[in-house]
Amino acid sequence: MGFAQQARDAGFDLGDRDLSTESWLVVLDQRQCIATSNEECFALIGKRPEEIIGRRLGQVVRLGFLHSFIVQGVSFTGQPIWIDGVKHFCDYAPLGRDPHASGGLFTLMRSEQLDIPCLEVPDLLCSMDAGSDLARESLILVNTEGIITMINQPFADVLGICAGEMLGKNVRSAYPNSNPSRLPVVMDTGQAEEAEPHLLNGRHAVVSRYPLFREGKMVGAWGKVLFSDVREVSRLAEKFQAYIKLPEKPKKGRRGRGQEFKYDCNSIIGHSKAMKDLKEKLLRIAQRPSNVLLMGESGTGKELCAHAIHAASKRRYAPFVRVNCAAIPDHLLESELFGYVEGAFTGARKGGQVGKFEQADGGTIFLDEISDMPLVMQAKLLRVLQEREVTPLGSTATRSIDMRVVAATNVNLEEKVRDGSFRTDLYYRLNVIALEIPPLRERRDDIYFITKHLIDGFNAEFEMTVQGLDEEAWQLLRNYDFPGNIRELRNAIESAFNMVTGSMIRAADLPLHIRRAAGSLVLPCLDGDRQEGLLASIGQKTLQEIMDEMERQLIQASLERVGGNKLNAANVLGISRPGLYKKLHKYNLQ
Structure with a gap:
């Protein structure tokens, strides 16, 4: 007699589930007791059917935290458990909408049989709020490939289906009558999306989505439905309108002189391994308040990376303040950074001026070309980093500040430390997290994607319809080293836009120095x-x-x-x- 027939004889309908497997299959009744099982189950644990039928599953195998999931009717897949020192992976899905009335199917397989990457549920538990209720909240969990590895029935109810039917499916196409899931987008950006509207099963729901990290590496994402119908939010707001006060938008620092972020990680164009690794690191370090030192040649996009760190952090709605240490004269740098009060010096502005440090209060300050800061200012910056307070020029009152420092340099700061032009103590204060931005010549495959992005931008700016570059022009760009990096590439494409006469940029439209450089790489002659x-x-x-x-x-x-x-x-x-x-x-x- 087949296993499906055994289950039907025991009063459980397994439907059209695929049971053609060597896995251990167990049907649980409404009390999580074993109602029936297949021969592989008995062989694995070395017991006769009468010894395990009717016993609770947790008395036969050590389920750990998974026991509470089964009790609460939460569907999951690919979760590890150990039997006699051997690692196995198990799945569970209720057989109907109400797990307490329909029972469930528990499947066990050896690790080599698992055909999807494992994402362990503890990753979700560590990410969730302590007050979350797995039985009542509408929850879904996916791995890095977008495969649904855990879902509970409240979430499936919003979609009008059984949770077990969604396990193992790709979330990109698993929602019926709905907009595509944005969980893959959350994994791409590494940024949570909270209380966002989303069409689910024909209704506008309110949902939140969060990336999942394990030891700093992206391992998946999870989401929950806050309101299954956006009209619930309106009714709730009307009900408590007399008692609630809508939160104010976060302040933009003192006197509002800061600038909110302009770019995020999506603004960083590049599909090479080096850039994927860089973006992953940017998202990881954004979650911590430590100082960051960005190193790279001129034009590699250090400021863009600083914006991305700020945009992915909890400070994203606070000011982002940029200071170019090389562009401000030495005698003005202190007043720019610390500010001043009225009458502090001849020519001081009436009412004084808020310094860059205070403008960045609550947010991020980006100190570009930090290597050009004079030694006397380095000492004062060090004190600010240590004490987290500033004293404006002409004042005796100190003001506490809370800011994250991201510094950038295009020179070797270690050499500057050795020759005495940069303070050792400041170097180590800034160099808590060091990131190297790779030059364009080390990621030539990205030239294509960056160029396409630039062409789209210049088409919009110049109201043109350039389609791309011809093969000879592409050849020149691929072989050129771009000592000025992305800034030079942008310059080259803008120059070509001013020269192009057709729909395609030709080699002759590119700047002369790029065409001349091609002379060093020519077709070899035959001997x-x-x-x-x-x-x-x-x-x-x-x-x-x-x-x-x-x-x-x-x-x-x-x-x-x-x-x-x-x-x-x-x-x-x-x-x-x-x-x-x-x-x-x-x-x-x-």
């Missing part, structure tokens, strides 16, 4: 012996055969010149990498 061999074949081979042989030898010479690097060889030849692979296959040069 004398190869040329003589080709000439000797005239009259013995067709023109096409001679051209094919010449192409084969040029490809071979290009590969030799670049040390076998196929991407560089494709760039030298002026063809795409897939095009090169086709020719390698054609001429058997693999």
Whole structure:
């Protein structure tokens, strides 16, 4: 008799569930007792059916925290438990809308049978508020691939389906009559989205979504439904209108002189591994108040990264204040940073001026080109970082401040410390978290994505319809080192927009220095012996055969010149990498 039939005989309908597995299958009754099981279950634990039928599942295997999930009817998948020292993964799903009336199906499999990445429920429990109720709140949990690994029936009720039907599905397409889930977006950005409207099962619900981190690494995301119908919010507001006061928008620091964030991690364009790693680190460190030192060449996007840190932090609605330490004259820097009171010095503004440190109160201050700060100001900055208070010029009153410091430099600060032009103690105060921004030449694959982004921007700004670059122009950009990094690339594309006459940017539209630099990377010439061999074949081979042989030898010479690097060889030849692979296959040069 099959397992499904056994379950039906015991009064449980398993529906059309796929039971073609070597896993341990157990049907639990309404009291979480084992109602029936398959032969694999008995073989695994070495007991006869009459020894386990009717017993609670928790008396047969050690369930730990999962026991409360089963009691509360929470569906889950891929959760680890240990049996006789061997790690297994288990799933559970109620057999109906009401788990206390329908029972549930518990599945167990060895780790090698698991076909989706594991996301352990404790990750969710650590992220949730202590007062959260798994049985009543509408909750869903997904792994990094968007696979639903836990869902409870209250969430499934909002969608009008059974929770067990959604386990193992991709959340991008699992919601019926709804807008696509934004949990994958939350994983991409690393930023929570709280109390946002979302169409679920034809109704406008209010939901919150949160990223999940384990040891600083993104492992998934979870969400909950706050209100299944936005009209509930309106009714609630009307009911308590006389008793509630809507919160004010967070203040923008003292006297409102700060600037809210302009960019976030989505503003950082790049799909290379280096940039993905960088964005992951930015999101991770944004959650802590420690000082950050951004290092990188000019034009790599250090200020953009500073904005991203601020935007992903709890300070996002407080001021973001930028100070270019190299652009302010030494004799004005102190008054700019600390501010001054009326009459502090000749020419002081009536009423005084709030300094940059006070403007950043509650938010983030970005000290760009910190290496150019004079030594005397370095000592005063150090005191601010230690004491968290400032004294405006001409005043004796100190003012407490709460700000996060993000500093940036395009020079080697360690060398500046060694030669005495930068204070050692300040260096270590700033260098709590150090991030290196990679130059554009070390992530050439990102040139394509950044260029497309720039083209879209200049099309909108100049009201043009440029479609892109022709192959020769792309070739020039791919081979150029961009010592000015993204700033230089932006300059090059803007220059091309002013020269282009058609829908495609040509090589001739790019700046002269980029075209001249291409002269250092030219197509290799064939040596004398190869040329003589080709000439000797005239009259013995067709023109096409001679051209094919010449192409084969040029490809071979290009590969030799670049040390076998196929991407560089494709760039030298002026063809795409897939095009090169086709020719390698054609001429058997693999």
